[in-house]
Amino acid sequence: MARKTLFVLRRLNRxxxxxxxxxxxxCAATVLVDIVLRRLGAxxxxxxxxxGYVMAIASAWGMGFAMLELAHVRIDILRAQxxxxxxxxxxxxxxxxxxxxxSAIAVGCWPVVxxxxxxxxxxxxxxxxxxALVQVPWLAGWVWFAVMAWLTFVAALVLVLxxxxxxxxxxxxxxxxxxxxx
Amino acid sequence: MIAxxxxxxxxxxxxxxxxxxxxxxxxFGIDAFFSPFPLIRGxxxxxxxxxxxxxxxxxxxxxxxxxxxxRSGLATRTYAALDxxxxxxxxxxxxxxxxxxxxxxxxxGSSVATAATVATVAMPQAEKLGYDPKxxxxxxxxxxxxxxxxxxxxxxxxxxxxxxxxIPQLFVAGLVPGILLALSFVLVAGVxxxxxxxxxxxRRFFPFGQMMRALGDLLPIVLLFTLIIGSIYKGWATPxxxxxxxxxxxxxIALLFGGVNARMITDALIGTVKITAMIMLVVIGASFLNxxxxxxxxxxxxxGFLEGLGLSPLMTIVVIIAMYIVLGFFIETLxxxxxxxxxxxxxxxxxxxxxxxxxxxxxxxxxxxxxTPPVGLNxxxxxGARRSGTMSEVMLGTIPFVIAMALMIVALVAFPEIALYLPxxxx
Numbered sequence: 001m002a003r004k005t006l007f008v009l010r011r012l013n014r015x016x017x018x019x020x021x022x023x024x025x026x027c028a029a030t031v032l033v034d035i036v037l038r039r040l041g042a043x044x045x046x047x048x049x050x051x052g053y054v055m056a057i058a059s060a061w062g063m064g065f066a067m068l069e070l071a072h073v074r075i076d077i078l079r080a081q082x083x084x085x086x087x088x089x090x091x092x093x094x095x096x097x098x099x100x101x102x103s104a105i106a107v108g109c110w111p112v113v114x115x116x117x118x119x120x121x122x123x124x125x126x127x128x129x130x131x132a133l134v135q136v137p138w139l140a141g142w143v144w145f146a147v148m149a150w151l152t153f154v155a156a157l158v159l160v161l162x163x164x165x166x167x168x169x170x171x172x173x174x175x176x177x178x179x180x181x182x
Numbered sequence: 183m184i185a186x187x188x189x190x191x192x193x194x195x196x197x198x199x200x201x202x203x204x205x206x207x208x209x210f211g212i213d214a215f216f217s218p219f220p221l222i223r224g225x226x227x228x229x230x231x232x233x234x235x236x237x238x239x240x241x242x243x244x245x246x247x248x249x250x251x252x253r254s255g256l257a258t259r260t261y262a263a264l265d266x267x268x269x270x271x272x273x274x275x276x277x278x279x280x281x282x283x284x285x286x287x288x289x290x291g292s293s294v295a296t297a298a299t300v301a302t303v304a305m306p307q308a309e310k311l312g313y314d315p316k317x318x319x320x321x322x323x324x325x326x327x328x329x330x331x332x333x334x335x336x337x338x339x340x341x342x343x344x345x346x347x348x349i350p351q352l353f354v355a356g357l358v359p360g361i362l363l364a365l366s367f368v369l370v371a372g373v374x375x376x377x378x379x380x381x382x383x384x385r386r387f388f389p390f391g392q393m394m395r396a397l398g399d400l401l402p403i404v405l406l407f408t409l410i411i412g413s414i415y416k417g418w419a420t421p422x423x424x425x426x427x428x429x430x431x432x433x434x435i436a437l438l439f440g441g442v443n444a445r446m447i448t449d450a451l452i453g454t455v456k457i458t459a460m461i462m463l464v465v466i467g468a469s470f471l472n473x474x475x476x477x478x479x480x481x482x483x484x485x486g487f488l489e490g491l492g493l494s495p496l497m498t499i500v501v502i503i504a505m506y507i508v509l510g511f512f513i514e515t516l517x518x519x520x521x522x523x524x525x526x527x528x529x530x531x532x533x534x535x536x537x538x539x540x541x542x543x544x545x546x547x548x549x550x551x552x553x554t555p556p557v558g559l560n561x562x563x564x565x566g567a568r569r570s571g572t573m574s575e576v577m578l579g580t581i582p583f584v585i586a587m588a589l590m591i592v593a594l595v596a597f598p599e600i601a602l603y604l605p606x607x608x609x
Contacts, residue, residue, distance in 0.1 A: 014452065021451025024242045024458075031426035035419055048236035051422060056234040058242070059466075062459030071460040072200040073517050077557070079198040094199045101203045104210070108225035135230065142229075174198060 002158040006068075006171050009151060013065040020058045020065075027054045046127040053134040060141025064148035067098070076174045084165050091172045092157060099149035106142040113139045183216050183483055184525065187475070191521060201517040205467030212474040221474050232469035233462060236422055237343055242458040243425030244291035244334050247432045249450035251289060252299045254436035260285055260403060261303045263396035266388045268368075273375035273382035275313065276321045277368055279304050283325025284364040285400070288407040289428065290329050291336035292457075293515065293552055297326025297560045301567035313383040315571050320553075320579020321371055323560040324587075325364070327549035330515065332360035333411055334425065337519060337548065340461070341541045344468055344523050348538070349421045350414050351605040355538050356545065359590065359601055363546070366586040374582055402435045415608065461516060468520035475524050484529050495533040499595060502526060503547065510551025514559055518548050542601040543594050550587045553580040 027050070034047045066072055079090050115121065116131035123129040152172060159168040187208055194204040213221040251257075261282045268277035279300060286296045301322045308318045330337040333353035342349035375382030388396075410428045413419040419427060436442045493501065509518055530540045552560045555577050565573045594600055 017452045017455040018448060020455045021246075021448075024239075024246060024454060025429075025451065027239065028243050028246070028426040028429045031423050032430050035413075035423050035427065039418070048420075048422070051236040051239045052234040055236070055239040055242075056230065058455070059233050059459055059462035062455040063463060066456050066459035066463070069456050071456045072202060072463055073460060073514065074198045074200050075195045075513055075517070075557075076198050077512050078196045090198050093197065094203075097199050097207070098203050101206050105206065105225065105229060108222065109229055110226065111223075112226040112230050134234075138230065138233075 002155040002162075003167060005151060005155045009148060009155075010068050013068050013148065016061055017065040020062050023054055023058050027051055046125065049123065049125050049127055049129065053129070053138075056138045057134065057141060060138050061144065063102075063141070063145040067145070067149060068152065070173065072098075074174045079174060084169070087173065088160050088165050088168050091169065091174070092153070092160060095149070095153045095156060095172050099146065099153050102142065102146045102149050106139070106146045109139050109142055183212065183475075183478060183480065184487060186215070187212065187525070195513070195521075200463070201521065202463030202467040205464065205471045205521065209467075209470040209474040212471075212478045216478040217474065219477065221477055224473055224477075225470065228470050228473055229466055232466050235343070236420075237349065238339070238462070238465065240334075240339050240349075240422040240425040241291075241336055241461055242454050243422065243429050244336055244339075245457050246450060246454040247425065247428040248290035248292055248295045249453045250429070250432040250436050250446075251286070252295060253446045253450055254432070254441035255439050256402060256435060256441075257282070257286065257299045257303045259399040259439075261300070261307075263399040265386075266393045266396040269386040269388075271368070271372050272379065272385060273317075273371045274385050275304070275307060275311065275383055276318055276371045276375065279318065279321040280325040280364060280367045280371065283322065284328055284332065284361075285403050287326075287328040287330075287332040287360065289334075289403055289410070289432075291334045291339070293327045293329035293549065294559050294563055296329035297323055297563045298567065300326060301564045305567050305569075308383075309570075311383050314381045315568070316575045316579035317371065317374065317381045317582075318383075318579065319564045319568060319576045320581070320583060321367065323553045323558075323564045323576055323580050324367055324583030326560050326563070327552045327587075328360055328364055331356045331363065331542075331545050331549060333357060334421070334428070335545070336461070337516060337545060338541060339421065340465055340516065341519060341523065341544065343465065344472060344520065345527050345537055345541070347541060351538055351609075352541050353411070353414065353421065354608060355542050355601045355605045358604055359542055359546065359594065362593075362600065363549075363587065363590055366590065367583055370582045370586050402438075406431045406435065464517060464520045468524060472524040476528075480525070481528060481532070484525075484532060488529065488532070495535070496595075498533060499530070499535070502530065503543075503591060503595075506544070506547040507550065507554075510547060511554050512557050513551065514557065515548040515552055518551055519544060536598065536602060538605060539594070539598045539601050543591065546587055546590050546594065550584060550591075553584060 031047050034044050037043050079087055113135045116135050121131045123131055156168045156172045190208055264281040265278045268281050269275055271277045282300050283296055286299055290296050333356055338352040339349055342352050409431050410424045413427055414421055414424045531537050552558055561576050565576050
């Protein structure tokens with residue numbers, strides 16, 4: 001069950017990552033066309049504002065995927081010194097702290113969206129974007145990340161309690177791939 | 183407060199809690215223990231404003247550009263072309279490793295991606311031509327670090343964002359030190375291989391016609407670099423816009439070389455999302471910590487701390503450099519930068535140093551961190567591509583290049599103009 005849950009979460013978030021990636025590609029294309037138009041004396045206007053929204057929404061939605069791919073950087077000086085059970089305990093602890101912190105962030109972000117909804121706020125820009133339109137998907141991304149974190153934590157906890165340490169390490173260990181660092 | 187934050191930082195990092203999360207927890211801690219105001223109310227607005235950024239979207243664009251180029255098969259052609267041009271030097275192909283790294287650095291904003299690309303292409307050659315693996319792989323690990331110095335650089339974008347420093351100026355400031363570092367690597371490898379020829383490989387001379395034909399394969403990268411950097415300095419595009427130009431250019435190159443298909447694009451996009459989300463978690467965390475530190479009175483406390491130390495500005499810089507070298511053994515580039523920027527940069531600026539100069543100095547220091555054991559990501563990347571021999575061979579091979587970097591640090595402190603001349607001249 002735990003293993004199946006993790007498998008489904010990874011599949012799901014991989015699909016989300018493709019959509020987020022396409023969003024980046026679309027945004028790059030829009031910016032590119034805008035530069036060309038500007039050289040010709042015209043412009044869409046507001047591409048940098050839209051880029052900002054894309055960045056906020058895309059990074060929020062990408063975080064859960066990055067977590068499941070073990071891409072969020074951890075320093076493993078201590079972790080590398082202990083045995084497998086020790087590593088699993090540290091992994092679970094880190095995952096618990098992550099889940100709690102991300103939940104706190106999601107809760108802390110709610111007032112921003114609530115205010116935009118209540119006041120029907122618009123961006124102070126030529127586009128006058130209704131802020132709720134972009135902030136709701138942004139908040140949803142953080143909530144999604146929090147939900148993914150708790151589900152992953154519980155699944156890994158079950159694996160550890162069943163004594164399947166290797167599988168837990170595969171799910172929430174450190175440094176699956178080194179390539180993820182700039 | 184500084185002491186508590188530093189202790190908390192090191193303790194939490196040692197527990198292997200993700201770096202971005204540690205930064206948030208420290209921010210919560212400052213709010214709870216050191217601030218008379220409820221700083222936590224700033225959390226939501228800060229997470230929104232630091233991620234809603236048209237500046238930072240340059241990061242996924244530059245990552246995507248690199249991901250596309252790496253998958254386009256361009257690296258093999260570039261390496262072969264540079265082999266024609268530099269393998270006559272003592273050390274042979276080792277110089278092609280450095281030169282290819284330098285060229286890829288000029289289009290990629292990432293050091294690990296650069297090292298991984300060059301290692302994959304170069305390593306089979308080393309085995310075939312009987313090179314000593316130590317210096318050969320060391321040159322790739324060290325050459326790869328140039329990715330974050332020679333513009334465009336993701337790390338410089340993050341530095342500029344967190345310290346409110348001009349990103350175009352940082353880019354241009356990295357150019358001369360980056361090229362000097364590349365040349366010093368060539369010099370170091372050349373001198374070592376002149377003294378101990380067995381460490382290098384056969385020097386190869388190619389007919390002039392072949393060399394000229396090889397230039398064609400270098401053209402795409404040169405054009406792409408000119409397009410990206412040129413459009414920024416011509417004032418046509420911001421760094422973000424230039425990055426989108428780069429993505430377009432990279433796709434075009436990949437199309438011309440026949441490397442584009444659905445699978446390749448999907449992989450590149452997924453890789454981009456993963457790296458971007460990873461970077462953004464630490465950047466947003468650092469922005470929140472930055473905010474709590476300054477609202478908690480860091481500036482005041484830093485001044486007191488500095489006066490208490492009684493060190494001259496130069497000595498303070500020396501102490502900071504020593505700290506980075508030690509931390510660099512254990513912490514990686516971007517993490518090392520974002521966890522230290524909120525505390526170190528205000529201190530350095532209050533001493534009267536130029537934040538652009540310090541940004542470049544910091545880049546050399548974190549480049550060093552990439553190839554110093556026990557935690558040096560480029561060492562792992564190169565070892566991963568070798569699939570034989572031991573890690574300690576790569577570590578030994580990087581020592582001469584680490585020394586070159588150390589000399590670069592001394593030179594930057596002694597002659598800040600190395601970094602600052604170009605940005606000032608272009609202003």
